[in-house]
Amino acid sequence: MVRHAHDAQNKSQLDAWRAAQKQNVELYVPDQYSKYAERNVDRQYKERLHELTKGASASTNNAEVSSNDAQDVLDLYETESDKKKHDSWKPPVVPSPTAGLRKLANTEAAIWGFSRFA
Secondary structure, three states: OOOOHHHOOOHHHHHHHHHHHHHHHHHHOOHHHHHHHHHHHHHHHHHHHHHHHHOOOOOOOOOOOOHHHHHHHHHHOOOHHHHHHHHOOOOOOOOOOOHHHHHHHHHHHHHHOOOOOO
């Protein structure tokens, strides 16, 4: 089995690589990020398939960043609608733990004229 798409020498090896990568994505990548990982696998598959069908044997330089890689990184950032959705969330209001004691103190003071908690 090939470890990287660029190591595949034919389409059947490339297909096996893609199947293994898709399985790894399904097993190890959180659902909210899986579409980005699958997009990257598909991009690598298409690039290597194009190289194989054109007979190109030149390997890609890992130091170069393609526009697709940059787009994958940009896609990880939240969209404007995501930000609005997250910004509109407010934590639930939790009453103060001393609020009950204050209420009891006010009630005692009203009934007895004094409070043990005041």
